[in-house]
Amino acid sequence: KQEVTQIPAALSVPEGENLVLNCSFTDSAIYNLQWFRQDPGKGLTSLLLIQSSQREQTSGRLNASLDKSSGRSTLYIAASQPGDSATYLCAGLLIKAAGNKLTFGGGTRVLVKP
Amino acid sequence: NAGVMQNPRHLVRRRGQEARLRCSPMKGHSHVYWYRQLPEEGLKFMVYLQKENIIDESGMPKERFSAEFPKEGPSILRIQQVVRGDSAAYFCASSPFAQGSYGYTFGSGTRLTVV
Numbered sequence: 001k002q003e004v005t006q007i008p009a010a011l012s013v014p015e016g017e018n019l020v021l022n023c024s025f026t027d028s029a030i031y032n033l034q035w036f037r038q039d040p041g042k043g044l045t046s047l048l049l050i051q052s053s054q055r056e057q058t059s060g061r062l063n064a065s066l067d068k069s070s071g072r073s074t075l076y077i078a079a080s081q082p083g084d085s086a087t088y089l090c091a092g093l094l095i096k097a098a099g100n101k102l103t104f105g106g107g108t109r110v111l112v113k114p
Numbered sequence: 115n116a117g118v119m120q121n122p123r124h125l126v127r128r129r130g131q132e133a134r135l136r137c138s139p140m141k142g143h144s145h146v147y148w149y150r151q152l153p154e155e156g157l158k159f160m161v162y163l164q165k166e167n168i169i170d171e172s173g174m175p176k177e178r179f180s181a182e183f184p185k186e187g188p189s190i191l192r193i194q195q196v197v198r199g200d201s202a203a204y205f206c207a208s209s210p211f212a213q214g215s216y217g218y219t220f221g222s223g224t225r226l227t228v229v
Contacts, residue, residue, distance in 0.1 A: 034217050042222065044205065044220040046218070049217040091157075100162070103159070104149075105156065106155075
């Protein structure tokens with residue numbers, strides 16, 4: 001059974017500091033890993049998708065890495081801004097005979113102080 | 115492209131009533147997934163459907179919950195005889211292929227409150 005863990009559960013940083021969010025998973029047969037952002041009371045916005053054959057993906061100030069052998073993914077947000085305050089979720093996709101399943105971590109709640 | 119559409123956004127039901135949550139996937143997507151997010155908890159998988167078929171319902175509670183994705187129309191998550199513990203945000207996601215190669219796109223969710 002795939003388990004996904006995110007540590008820390010909450011993080012507070014001053015504006016301008018770089019953010020490092022960690023995600024670990026137990027099943028290395030992961031098909032891909034997706035990072036999402038969730039604002040309070042809102043839905044999920046996809047940030048980055050990393051295929052199992054890839055090591056990292058970049059979009060603007062965001063960079064996500066994937067290391068299947070160690071079961072880890074890291075999301076880096078450069079030069080954080082107050083608008084980056086949100087909960088960040090990672091989710092790993094496993095392909096099973098019964099159908100694929102996306103398993104979520106518990107999320108890291110980020111607060112960027114002006 | 116309107117994205118994944120869920121309605122209603124907010125739903126209030128009294129204990130014992132039925133709740134019907136609707137999800138229209140993105141255009142061209144034939145795979146639908148339902149997730150539940152309980153207060154202060156993470157998202158938990160409930161069910162995976164393709165048109166007219168339930169592929170994986172391993173996350174669905176055994177009683178009172180059912181889901182369908184008919185040939186025409188949106189996917190429906192139905193909760194009969196709701197209880198306070200059903201209060202949660204219910205999210206629907208869709209993907210164009212079974213393997214999820216292009217990732218999942220999520221809707222804005224339906225927030226169910228049982229009073």
